[in-house]
Amino acid sequence: MQTYDLTEKGLRGLNSILHAQHEETNQVSWEVVNPRGSHAIAVGLDAPLEVTIKGSTGYYCAGMNQGAAIRVEGSVGPGVAENMMSGSVVVEGDASQYAGATGHGGLLVIKGNASSRCGISMKGIDIVVHGNVGHMSAFMAQAGNLVVCGDAGDALGDSIYEARLFVRGSVKSLGADCVEKEVLPEHVGILKDLLERADLHARPEEFRRYGSARKLYNFDIDNVADY
């Protein structure tokens, strides 16, 4: 286990040293202490590292992650795990706005609540929120799964494409072109897998599914495999 004191050694040093690790590195496990709400912690990682951040962070924590497993033992500011490609990001506390924005892959777990615009323009990422999500979540969501164990705020899934939204609690309002859809056996399987990976003891049957009515964009059934 390598320990890095952010207050003592600075942000650039941390991200440089994490970027310098290759796939076969034997320095796999990292602990970042004294984050004190700093921005851009552990951004752009592209090796299978395990990074634990001991405290709360500011903007853009764990952005553009590719293959690393990042855990934040605190809350995160705006834009956590933005544009994640693969790997995982787990937040023990709450997340501010646009968590997981534009993510292409990987798993983002938020154990507290997520604020507005969670999963905006998501493109394949899986996001599991133990608590609630704020307004305009999954706005223009293209692909992937957003699982919300609590409630969703106003305008959920506005202008949504083909992402799947699962909500256990209430939905304050649905956005344009977002509708409730039947939960099919294939969805139960997806949910079961995501809930297990997110360390959540909830039954897939308790969730409702929401998705696109496909009236707002040029959806063509012949291209369904591409979505």
Next chain:
Amino acid sequence: MCGIVGLFLKDKELEPKLGEMLTEMLITMSDRGPDSAGIAIYGRGERGKSKLTVQSDRPDQDLDDLATELGQAIGEEVGIRRVDTHAVLELAADKVHAARKAVRELRPGIRVMSDGEVIEIYKEVGLPKDVADRFNLSRMEGTHGIGHTRMATESAVTTEGAHPYSTGADQCLVHNGSLSNHNDLRRKLMRKGVRIESMNDTEVGAAYLTWKMQNGATLGEALDSSLEDLDGFFTFVVGTRDGFGVLRDPIACKPAVMGETSQYVAFGSEYRALVSLPGIEDASVWEPEPATVYFWSH
């Protein structure tokens, strides 16, 4: 961009340290607003007395004999405390209106920052740390305070473009965001006789709240109606004699974090601004909801 900090003390023992705590919070927000900074501090007051905080770009010329001349003009003794480009004039509460008028006549170059029993507003152009040092903010005591670091978008980098803005006796407003209908609203308010001195959007927001309250609205009602009448992005923090309030526009893209313990309620544009506060690790930390008016008061 811009940064906002606010600190409302529940624990009286922290009052001597208000300035120190708020200054550290303010300086942390320098990245969000490096061009100007300001602070409204709610300190000690005396019943029946008012404090008029004024500023001049030529303080030696304008402030040296101001108290004496102002005293003669209003027929009452006026006390003065000079702080860099600012001065706090202390006078009888019922003479505030006359004093404001007399100051305008005696020293046209002077700007009135605030009036009220307890409020003092200090603001200038410069890095937040430099502004804080000029006014010795870290030595100030009080029950609560609000600070602002500015990154100008809607008007020039000048003292009158800096926040906080006074919205009435013992009241002030700071703003992160930009109002898009401020030109139209400025014209409307000026036609109704409201005094607006700069091309700044927040000054119009402050003038709007003042005008609403002069027409009978409470501060809460004025804030509620601002959701209808102000177009644009805003996180507002308003200071009152007894505490402070927070309001975010319905889109809420301008950041806001609250931290609360048994000793204080703190506001920051970012969590970074709160990290030095005592006991923050165990504080309740959350984001204020959009389009919802919050108040904390003694």
